[in-house]
Amino acid sequence: MQRNSISIYVQGIGSVGRNFLSILADEGKLISERTGMDIVLGGATDRTGSVIFSKPVAPADLLKAKLSGNILSLGKEVTSREMTENEGGILVDMSSASRDGSRELQMYLSAMKNGMDIVTANKSPLANHWKQIMDNASAGRRMVLYEATVAGGVPLFSLLGGSCGPSTVNEFRGIVSLTANFVLKQMREGKTFMDAVAEAQKRGIAETNFRDDTDGLDGARKTVILANALFGKNMTLKDIKTSGVSESTDAKGMDRYRLIAEITRSGNEVHAFSGLRNLDDGDYLLSLGEMSLGYEVNTSRNGRLRIHSVSDGPGETAAAVMNDVMLLAKEKFQGKC
Numbered sequence: 001m002q003r004n005s006i007s008i009y010v011q012g013i014g015s016v017g018r019n020f021l022s023i024l025a026d027e028g029k030l031i032s033e034r035t036g037m038d039i040v041l042g043g044a045t046d047r048t049g050s051v052i053f054s055k056p057v058a059p060a061d062l063l064k065a066k067l068s069g070n071i072l073s074l075g076k077e078v079t080s081r082e083m084t085e086n087e088g089g090i091l092v093d094m095s096s097a098s099r100d101g102s103r104e105l106q107m108y109l110s111a112m113k114n115g116m117d118i119v120t121a122n123k124s125p126l127a128n129h130w131k132q133i134m135d136n137a138s139a140g141r142r143m144v145l146y147e148a149t150v151a152g153g154v155p156l157f158s159l160l161g162g163s164c165g166p167s168t169v170n171e172f173r174g175i176v177s178l179t180a181n182f183v184l185k186q187m188r189e190g191k192t193f194m195d196a197v198a199e200a201q202k203r204g205i206a207e208t209n210f211r212d213d214t215d216g217l218d219g220a221r222k223t224v225i226l227a228n229a230l231f232g233k234n235m236t237l238k239d240i241k242t243s244g245v246s247e248s249t250d251a252k253g254m255d256r257y258r259l260i261a262e263i264t265r266s267g268n269e270v271h272a273f274s275g276l277r278n279l280d281d282g283d284y285l286l287s288l289g290e291m292s293l294g295y296e297v298n299t300s301r302n303g304r305l306r307i308h309s310v311s312d313g314p315g316e317t318a319a320a321v322m323n324d325v326m327l328l329a330k331e332k333f334q335g336k337c
């Protein structure tokens with residue numbers, strides 16, 4: 001019997017991308033059973049270029065080609081624009097964030113115009129161009145899913161959107177970025193800033209460009225996405241101040257400081273904050289471990305919820321990306337998109 005399949009085009013095969021491909025390699029059968037669709041690799045992009053596969057490539061073979069530094073040998077080399085011309089496919093963005101999100105914006109607009117849906121772990125396009133991307137998606141009846149952009153593998157947007165339907169979120173407070181808090185903790189324990197960053201990289205939680213995380217830019221991007229997705233705002237990065245951790249941070253005495261995202265609604269006003277905050281004893285966020293991400297929300301109908309992971313990293317983020325791909329696959333199987 002002919003099975004239904006859906007093609008995905010992966011952008012970025014770094015820490016998250018490689019974990020994503022491993023999940024597809026290991027769990028392909030379960031994913032097909034749960035979605036009704038076979039997820040098939042149609043193409044891939046890294047910094048060496050973009051390639052479209054003439055016949056489906058197994059995830060393990062793409063991983064192998066990536067390790068040997070030659071993904072382009074797997075098919076026909078194409079331009080980044082041609083990667084967005086695959087109607088019915090899903091563009092899965094696990095690439096490094098560009099500073100202003102405009103590279104990704106052009107890619108998403110072109111993909112949606114050509115009948116593709118988007119799954120992204122990349123915050124920059126959404127933090128810089130939320131309105132344009134979402135307006136385009138609703139005009140073209142396309143979907144943009146972004147669970148992995150905030151708090152790694154901790155269920156957030158799908159959970160609040162899927163299980164708290166009648167509620168309004170009135171307050172969100174969370175530790176949604178690992179690196180800056182991890183580095184600050186290591187500095188409190190006596191490490192220099194660069195040694196703490198090296199330790200974070202060794203554990204796979206600091207990206208190649210770690211400054212976005214430590215400077216607080218990454219946290220600010222997440223805060224913008226949260227304010228827009230949960231509080232109905234149309235913020236951009238310009239609306240949020242950033243603060244973080246650097247060589248000049250004096251970590252002594254900062255035992256109760258954490259880099260947090262905090263958004264509150266009061267009447268028609270929404271206040272968004274991203275940065276270091278001295279937390280009170282007994283604050284739930286203080287109870288989270290150094291590898292843990294989590295948040296508490298105050299909702300109008302579902303009460304106060306506290307959700308956290310015990311440990312998070314690129315593997316959990318990749319699982320969140322895969323969950324979005326599976327949600328889209330199910331929608332396509334049921335003919336809804």
Ligand SMILES: NC(=O)c1ccc[n+]([C@@H]2O[C@H](COP(=O)([O-])OP(=O)(O)OC[C@H]3O[C@@H](n4cnc5c(N)ncnc54)[C@H](OP(=O)(O)O)[C@@H]3O)[C@@H](O)[C@H]2O)c1
Nearest residue numbers: 012013014015016046047094095096097121122313314317
């Ligand atoms: N790591 C996490 O836990 C985590 C959590 C949440 C969200 N994210 C987001 O997920 C994305 C990937 O993170 P990561 O940790 O996997 O980063 P990474 O290890 O640095 O990998 C980035 C990947 O993007 C590719 N790339 C860079 N510039 C590109 C471009 N202009 N066009 C296409 N591909 C490009 C790189 O290509 P090469 O392989 O050729 O260098 C690499 O494969 C980032 O946007 C990050 O903010 C990561």
